Amino acid sequence: MPPADPARLGALTAWAAEQYGLSPDTLELALAAGDASFRRYYRLTLPDGATRMLMDAPPAQEDSRPFLAIATAWQAAGLPVPRVHHADLAAGFLALDDLGDTPLQERFTSPSTTRAGYEQAIALIHELQAKAPADALPAYDAALLTRELDLFPDWCLERLLGIAPPPGWESLVAQLVDSALAQPRVTVHRDFDAMNLMVHDDALVLIDFQDAVAGPLSYDLISLTRGRYRRFDTATLRLWQDAFRQRAIADGRLDPTVDAERFHFWCNAMAAQRCLKVLGIFCRLTLRDGKAGYLARLPHFLAHLDDSLAPWAEFADIRRWLHATFTPALEKALAARGIDAPTSEVMVQETTA
Secondary structure, eight states, X not given: OOOOOHHHHHHHHHHHHHHTTOOGGGOEEEEEEEOSSSOEEEEEEOTTSOEEEEEEOOTTTOOOHHHHHHHHHHHHTTOOOOOEEEEETTTTEEEEEOOOSOXXXXXXXXXXXXXXXXHHHHHHHHHHHHHSOOTTSOBOOHHHHHHHHHHIIIXXXXXXXXXXXXXXXXXXXXXHHHHHHTSOEEEEOSOOOGGGEXXXXXXXXXXXXXXXXXXXXXXXXXXXXXXXXXXXXXXXXXXXXXXXXXXXXXXXXXOTTSOHHHHXXXXXXXXXXXXXXXXXXXXXXXXXXXOSSSGGGHHHHHHHHHHHHTTOGGGHHHHHHIIIIIHHHHHHHHHHTTOOOOOOOOBOOOOOO
């Protein structure tokens, strides 16, 4: 993480002091976190011992209006989100509930706690889709889905590896976009991840929801179960997908005529779209934004991508290209940069209750 801007830190301190009627000299701020964006988070300790989380989101790089609007709407809908105590959108400063320092990811200490944590998070996806209003959110439409997919040839293939897109790339894009658009449209967090779920009083609280959209039913399930930290065996993924489909049908979010095989394809196609997007984004974060550590994660998402394509004959050509062309080029590029990326290991879970 680059050093903090002293001018912004000073302005944030002065703003927080004004909100709480205190002298800036008496405030205690401690850097709590930064993320892949330009946002930073500081913990403010008040004289009575209470704490707040201060978000510094520079307006030139980050628009905090969606975060505030979504936090307000989701709290009104009864969803677990941090309360916004104060906000100055022009300055890019917000004071939020302090949810502590324990993301769900840190609870994954054994196969049993991992499974329990993922299933608790999946239950929250159902709650999000059932309660969060989607009408006011931007549409996860064909244009946005395509722009995301374009990140892969633009940043990963051309700028990192210097190779051409695979044969049939345009057809693959069209197929993945069509599959996403065929799904029921619901509220999509868009980065539903174990690090974006804070454990607070043993419950999960949603954070980093500012990019939420109205989009495909399966997206957040895929974001969670094929994310940064785990790669699950096929049986576990299929079990979770089948249970998700059945719950969505029971709740009226999915037409019962959508059978298990069709939903399974939707999930895999959504995983392929997201993995290709992530491969592009991680290269952009490295090459454009100078952020370290993201290239080492590329093989993990390549493994997710291969897993998602493997069951389907229509994706055989792209899989052959991945193995014959893309993987050797990626390994060469990582080695040239001195990056020793670990192998993405499959985590096998017990599939019985």
